[in-house]
Amino acid sequence: MADTKTPDPQTDPVESTAAAELEAELNDEELLADMPELRSPARLRMRHKNRLLALATRMHKRLGAKGVKVKDGRAKLTMDDMLGMLDICAEIDEFAESIAIDRDAYEEWAEANSDNHAAFIAILMRYQEAMGESTGSAS
Template sequence: MAQTRVPDDHKSKAPTAAERRESDAEQDELLADMPALRPPHQLRLRHRNAILRIAVSLQPFVGDGGKGLDLKPDDPRVGVLLDVLADVDDFAESIALDKEAYIAWAVDAQNDHFMAILNRYASAVGE
């Protein structure tokens, strides 16, 4: 049986160490003023499973190579994505060391903040 060759420009590429460091630095900057959350290594099973479930639900939205989201503003899936980000907010509130401080911070947080929380916790829990 013949194998199908995937063109080089269509192959998923794992991020390099430099790209990971840059992404981590961007996330650190976004979340610098966020009140403390329980660290990933202290999460109970329910919380670990919750963040992994949220991360898996985001997979249909990830573009080629896992870099960025592949959605246009008029895409009907935008509503689903917004629900995913709301789930991240609920997750973060559930592990906040000071829930009231987290809620006050989250009121002004943008979607990028919640994506950074998701990336940070899903990566740490998935390791």
């Protein structure tokens, strides 16, 4: 009979990571549910792809390489890290506007979400994942 034991996130980091990734993906979909349509990742021009890769690299350099500390479910950022993330969010907004199918609708959405930094990070994550899949499948 197959082992039907429920994985313990404390002792099974693979299950814990997969569950966290699924939760983050569902949260990203929720954050972006009402966002107007953007150009699909497959239809991005070189300038869009380069900008996206530069933004993702800057974000990783600022946060990922440092191993951001999390306390009570919130990231602990230095003032410099926070200022850098604000700049990155503004650039993600500009990137998204540049690929919006209906720019007026996107601007309206962006104005309504101007305090929701997580939504703009979710845009970057969505496109970064899609770009990774397309470049990974090309090799």
